[in-house]
Amino acid sequence: MKVKMQAPITKNEKKELTIQDLSYDGLGVAKVEGYPIFVDNALPGETVEALITKVGKSFGFAKTTRIITASADRVEVKDRQYTQTGIAPLQHLAYGAQLRFKQQQIENLYAKAKLDIAVKPTLGMTDPTHYRNKASVPVRLINGKATIGFFRKHSHDLVPMTDFFIQDRKIDAALATLQDIVRRLQIEPYNEFKHSGVLRNIMVRRGYYTNELMVVFVTRSEKIASKKTLVEMITEEIPDVVSVIQNINPTKGNAILGKTDKLLYGNAQLRDEVLGLKFDISAQSFYQVNPQQTQVLYQTAIDAADLTGDETVIDAYSGIGTIGLSMAEHVKSVQGVEMVETAVKDANHNAKLNNTTNAKFVTGKAEVVMPKWQEEGLSADIVVVDPPRKGLTPEFINAVGKVGPSKVIYISCNPATLARDLQLFQELGYSAKSTQPVDMFPMTTHIESVTALTKD
Numbered sequence: 001m002k003v004k005m006q007a008p009i010t011k012n013e014k015k016e017l018t019i020q021d022l023s024y025d026g027l028g029v030a031k032v033e034g035y036p037i038f039v040d041n042a043l044p045g046e047t048v049e050a051l052i053t054k055v056g057k058s059f060g061f062a063k064t065t066r067i068i069t070a071s072a073d074r075v076e077v078k079d080r081q082y083t084q085t086g087i088a089p090l091q092h093l094a095y096g097a098q099l100r101f102k103q104q105q106i107e108n109l110y111a112k113a114k115l116d117i118a119v120k121p122t123l124g125m126t127d128p129t130h131y132r133n134k135a136s137v138p139v140r141l142i143n144g145k146a147t148i149g150f151f152r153k154h155s156h157d158l159v160p161m162t163d164f165f166i167q168d169r170k171i172d173a174a175l176a177t178l179q180d181i182v183r184r185l186q187i188e189p190y191n192e193f194k195h196s197g198v199l200r201n202i203m204v205r206r207g208y209y210t211n212e213l214m215v216v217f218v219t220r221s222e223k224i225a226s227k228k229t230l231v232e233m234i235t236e237e238i239p240d241v242v243s244v245i246q247n248i249n250p251t252k253g254n255a256i257l258g259k260t261d262k263l264l265y266g267n268a269q270l271r272d273e274v275l276g277l278k279f280d281i282s283a284q285s286f287y288q289v290n291p292q293q294t295q296v297l298y299q300t301a302i303d304a305a306d307l308t309g310d311e312t313v314i315d316a317y318s319g320i321g322t323i324g325l326s327m328a329e330h331v332k333s334v335q336g337v338e339m340v341e342t343a344v345k346d347a348n349h350n351a352k353l354n355n356t357t358n359a360k361f362v363t364g365k366a367e368v369v370m371p372k373w374q375e376e377g378l379s380a381d382i383v384v385v386d387p388p389r390k391g392l393t394p395e396f397i398n399a400v401g402k403v404g405p406s407k408v409i410y411i412s413c414n415p416a417t418l419a420r421d422l423q424l425f426q427e428l429g430y431s432a433k434s435t436q437p438v439d440m441f442p443m444t445t446h447i448e449s450v451t452a453l454t455k456d
């Protein structure tokens with residue numbers, strides 16, 4: 001006879017819990033009779049009183065109502081706004097412990113995948129706040145006024161805010177002014193339940209080394225009142241703005257940007273610098289969000305490649321060419337592949353901008369282009385990969401194995417897919433001694449790392 005398992009807790013009960021671990025998404029993990037409970041705002045070593053919010057078949061959720069014994073790594077959270085929105089889920093954990101948590105997360109995944117690769121201590125920042133060079137904030141109607149902020153966790157309720165804690169302070173200041181301008185011009189905010197209204201999001205990007213600002217108004221349709229006055233007010237009140245773009249997103253989904261961009265003022269690109277090189281960046285192109293740590297990340301990758309000057313390099317998932325062009329001066333040639341056409345245009349433009357003649361970038365899906373290059377007999381000494389969170393595909397990895405570079409430099413923003421892909425590389429005769437985490441996203445649970453694989 002099948003015995004129905006019953007969870008040892010019930011919804012809405014208050015329970016004293018001892019926290020044993022921290023989950024990959026920053027929740028405390030407690031166990032009651034072996035049944036795991038994920039607890040919001042709770043750290044390993046703590047005893048908390050928690051309200052059970054959800055009871056599932058194999059695990060449950062709770063939120064801390066009172067801390068009974070606090071961890072030595074707990075940091076007092078002064079501003080509840082951030083915890084409400086999930087903008088900074090590790091804000092209550094001391095920064096040193098955040099860095100250890102990230103190292104440990106990779107170690108755990110490697111242990112599960114039976115990968116014998118050492119994980120070095122995470123390279124962190126001196127000031128781990130106000131680092132983001134890009135903001136993308138929703139605009140909604142609150143108390144009759146167009147208001148910027150961030151969505152409450154697991155919802156689309158806007159929590160109003162103008163200090164975003166992990167964003168560049170100059171971006172926050174620009175956003176506050178933009179909110180004011182939108183209110184004065186009475187631009188109607190978007191209503192996602194009725195799919196009505198005009199202004200959905202405001203995106204601001206800032207060149208860390210140039211101070212230039214790009215402002216993108218994401219609207220539901222092309223119509224936006226007082227365009228000319230809007231631009232005049234923005235450029236007058238925020239003098240660092242070099243570009244104002246209207247992005248039209250008529251869809252009902254969660255995607256922030258739509259496909260159409262209209263230049264309302266100035267340049268279509270924003271300029272910044274990385275490792276002494278200049279980069280022009282379009283609104284739709286990917287650009288690393290932590291300008292200080294990007295240099296640490298790329299330098300780690302360049303050092304891991306141990307270049308002699310004679311290498312041919314493939315830069316896969318090349319974005320606007322930042323990694324490839326940073327390497328180009330140390331190697332014979334660079335060939336990049338990237339899916340987003342605008343980013344590829346930016347990359348080839350950036351090569352010219354820096355007088356780099358030994359690098360070129362093509363548009364395509366890496367998993368399609370790499371096997372094609374391999375069939376065409378392309379040779380490469382080094383392949384650098386920097387994929388999105390879903391990691392690489394077996395087709396891509398197999399093609400790299402056939403090209404047979406002596407090194408593969410894997411820059412990853414997701415240790416779970418990294419571990420999966422490293423197993424495949426291992427089967428093809430590529431192994432790694434160590435992984436270097438670099439903290440690109442302080443106060444959040446995101447983990448970036450560099451791993452150098454060599455052919456056995």
Ligand SMILES: C[S@@+](CC[C@H](N)C(=O)[O-])C[C@H]1O[C@@H](n2cnc3c(N)ncnc32)[C@H](O)[C@@H]1O
Pocket residue numbers: 286287288317318319320321322323337338339340343364365366367386387388413
């Ligand atoms: C993490 S970003 C890295 C970009 C660049 N290496 C950098 O450091 O700025 C990943 C890039 O891969 C691109 N991308 C995503 N899927 C792709 C695919 N299947 N093939 C090629 N590029 C892809 C994205 O557009 C994005 O530019």
